[in-house]
Amino acid sequence: MSNNATLLLTNAIVLTMDAALTQYEPGAVAVQGDSIAAVGLEADLRAQFPAAQVIDCGGKVLMPGLVNAHGHAAMALLRGLADDLRLDVWLLGYMMPVEREFVSPEFVHLGTQLACAEMIRSGTTCFADMYYFEDSVARATVEAGLRGVLGQSVLKFPAPDAASFEESLEAARAFLQTWKGHPLIVPSVAPHAPYTCTPEILRACADLAAEFDVPLQIHLAETAQEVSNCRVENGAPVIAYVERHGILDVKLVAAHCVHVDEGEIGLLLSHNAGVAHNPSSNLKLASGVAPVRDMLKAGINVGIGTDGAASNNDLDMFEEMRLAALVAKNASNDPTVLPAAQAVAMATRLGARALHMEQLIGSLEPGKRADLILVDLARTHNAPRFRREPEGIYAQLVYAGHAHDVTDVMVNGQWVMHDGQLLTLDEAALLTRAEDYARRIDQFLIAREHSVLSKLIAIGGAREGESFEVQAKARLADPVAVLAALCWPDIEILYERHYREFDTYFSWADPDQGQLRYREDEFLDADGGVSNVRYRLTLLGPAREGRFESDVVLSRSRFLAPATHSLRFYREYFRPARERFIQKDRRRWRVLFRGTEFYLNLDRVEQPDLGYFIEAKSRTWSRRDAEHKAELARELIACLGAAPADAVAEDYVEIAGS
Ligand SMILES: [Zn+2]
Numbered sequence: 001m002s003n004n005a006t007l008l009l010t011n012a013i014v015l016t017m018d019a020a021l022t023q024y025e026p027g028a029v030a031v032q033g034d035s036i037a038a039v040g041l042e043a044d045l046r047a048q049f050p051a052a053q054v055i056d057c058g059g060k061v062l063m064p065g066l067v068n069a070h071g072h073a074a075m076a077l078l079r080g081l082a083d084d085l086r087l088d089v090w091l092l093g094y095m096m097p098v099e100r101e102f103v104s105p106e107f108v109h110l111g112t113q114l115a116c117a118e119m120i121r122s123g124t125t126c127f128a129d130m131y132y133f134e135d136s137v138a139r140a141t142v143e144a145g146l147r148g149v150l151g152q153s154v155l156k157f158p159a160p161d162a163a164s165f166e167e168s169l170e171a172a173r174a175f176l177q178t179w180k181g182h183p184l185i186v187p188s189v190a191p192h193a194p195y196t197c198t199p200e201i202l203r204a205c206a207d208l209a210a211e212f213d214v215p216l217q218i219h220l221a222e223t224a225q226e227v228s229n230c231r232v233e234n235g236a237p238v239i240a241y242v243e244r245h246g247i248l249d250v251k252l253v254a255a256h257c258v259h260v261d262e263g264e265i266g267l268l269l270s271h272n273a274g275v276a277h278n279p280s281s282n283l284k285l286a287s288g289v290a291p292v293r294d295m296l297k298a299g300i301n302v303g304i305g306t307d308g309a310a311s312n313n314d315l316d317m318f319e320e321m322r323l324a325a326l327v328a329k330n331a332s333n334d335p336t337v338l339p340a341a342q343a344v345a346m347a348t349r350l351g352a353r354a355l356h357m358e359q360l361i362g363s364l365e366p367g368k369r370a371d372l373i374l375v376d377l378a379r380t381h382n383a384p385r386f387r388r389e390p391e392g393i394y395a396q397l398v399y400a401g402h403a404h405d406v407t408d409v410m411v412n413g414q415w416v417m418h419d420g421q422l423l424t425l426d427e428a429a430l431l432t433r434a435e436d437y438a439r440r441i442d443q444f445l446i447a448r449e450h451s452v453l454s455k456l457i458a459i460g461g462a463r464e465g466e467s468f469e470v471q472a473k474a475r476l477a478d479p480v481a482v483l484a485a486l487c488w489p490d491i492e493i494l495y496e497r498h499y500r501e502f503d504t505y506f507s508w509a510d511p512d513q514g515q516l517r518y519r520e521d522e523f524l525d526a527d528g529g530v531s532n533v534r535y536r537l538t539l540l541g542p543a544r545e546g547r548f549e550s551d552v553v554l555s556r557s558r559f560l561a562p563a564t565h566s567l568r569f570y571r572e573y574f575r576p577a578r579e580r581f582i583q584k585d586r587r588r589w590r591v592l593f594r595g596t597e598f599y600l601n602l603d604r605v606e607q608p609d610l611g612y613f614i615e616a617k618s619r620t621w622s623r624r625d626a627e628h629k630a631e632l633a634r635e636l637i638a639c640l641g642a643a644p645a646d647a648v649a650e651d652y653v654e655i656a657g658s
Pocket residue numbers: 070071072219255307308
């Protein structure tokens with residue numbers, strides 16, 4: 001029997017969070033070096049370790065440190081940057097552009113330190129992380145004295161720390177080699193999500209995790225959209241799909257798992273996968289409710305995570321425990337589901353198991369690392385205390401306890417907070433530097449938000465098109481005359497198309513911003529069936545040359561971008577002041593008229609119901625040529641038996657003129 005314990009923590013309500021939820025009161029914990037030597041009643045441990053240095057815990061709760069099973073620590077620097085948005089607008093419109101501009105090793109180091117300060121204050125001793133420049137995350141974590149399961153991100157797009165997936169995979173390998181075996185850091189590999197990775201990336205990441213025997217972290221089945229896309233593209237739901245690529249064969253930590261069915265729960269269980277449940281993030285992004293009750297009932301190790309501070313917006317595991325319990329009750333219509341003791345277990349022992357760390361942490365048991373916290377429950381918001389039922393203490397922690405009830409935090413046998421004072425981090429200096437970043441990011445976004453064009457460029461793919469175009473347009477009473485006139489010998493038809501166009505025009509209070517057109521083209525075959533669909537986004541600058549009279553437009557600058565997102569995405573991202581919709585059936589010919597090629601568009605404008613229009617269009621490179629062509633275009637229209645557009649059609653000409 002050992003009697004050289006370095007520390008004896010006495011006079012505590014000891015919640016061991018072991019499998020039997022053993023409690024000791026008045027209890028004690030003996031800490032030797034980095035590990036727990038013994039846990040028991042105070043009188044027994046005092047007798048067992050007579051020479052120990054005694055620390056009186058003042059009747060507080062002594063429990064394992066909380067395990068945050070999913071997050072992105074450095075994003076603490078982006079807290080409050082953009083909120084109340086849908087996931088795609090938030091991620092593609094704000095997070096990724098700002099990350100491309102600002103994320104560096106210095107940013108990541110500072111952001112992680114800020115997160116560590118917050119996590120220590122709220123009783124977290126171990127956290128899982130997926131981000132860029134993970135080496136900087138690891139260094140900041142070690143300096144703060146926290147424990148981390150840290151994953152270097154890998155994805156198919158260029159990232160702030162890698163130009164290609166091969167580069168990020170190499171970075172992941174180097175990261176594993178550097179940190180494997182560190183007393184505080186468990187390095188891991190983190191393919192971002194199935195929809196941001198190719199099957200080859202998933203396979204390569206699984207191979208890497210297997211080679212180094214480390215956890216693999218990934219976001220899985222977070223939204224219903226992700227699952228339905230996966231079914232369409234891969235013929236399987238998300239968990240079944242990633243199983244094909246080896247993701248379940250390693251120490252998997254699957255974040256979210258909101259939309260998983262019974263079969264997938266079975267798959268996760270049979271592969272001993274850990275799941276990180278993120279109630280705040282799922283609620284705030286309206287992602288849905290994870291089937292936590294079913295996963296726990298099946299026997300899956302479900303931990304609790306905060307997700308990044310840019311989406312949560314804090315790293316408070318007390319709040320997450322409370323929400324995990326409340327959400328599960330509400331979703332199942334059953335208040336007995338997920339009782340408080342189980343919520344605390346998810347934030348400790350089950351969380352450690354989910355991270356494949358149960359040998360080291362998650363409960364106060366001899367041989368495990370000394371990661372522990374003291375929580376002061378004798379405060380007004382948490383008084384009085386009933387002792388009749390042993391479970392009562394968990395309800396106090398989960399339903400009434402606050403993160404700031406945590407007074408002392410020890411990780412790996414070292415105090416990192418004592419009596420509310422951080423011992424490893426200079427909080428004031430961190431806040432000053434974080435404010436400086438916020439100022440710079442604000443300036444960047446203010447400059448960008450000022451211009452529709454720069455917002456378009458920020459989401460990628462915009463290129464400037466030709467800027468000189470002739471258009472002549474006329475309203476038609478009867479399109480049959482035009483069809484007949486097309487047989488004229490003066491007009492040679494080069495080809496013909498038929499499609500249906502759905503145009504949405506966004507405009508803003510400042511006319512200099514131009515108009516943004518989202519166009520959906522349905523190509524129609526000879527039978528009127530849809531043979532193909534095309535989406536295009538065009539930013540139309542104000543006309544540079546002005547208009548000739550009422551029926552001819554000399555064109556303007558235009559920027560084209562592939563419309564890879566939904567109309568809803570663009571609406572929420574660009575926030576137009578005005579929106580107009582035009583639907584038309586368009587027959588288009590490419591014709592040769594007196595040596596000049598024109599496009600002839602015969603439009604039936606169905607919405608608003610404006611009738612038929614004929615339009616002649618041609619591109620050109622000089623003003624002189626433009627004037628010549630404008631004249632020819634008018635003649636062409638006249639040959640087709642049409643008069644120039646009248647005033648009634650002005651609105652249509654104005655917005656659909658290009
Ligand atoms: Zn996440």
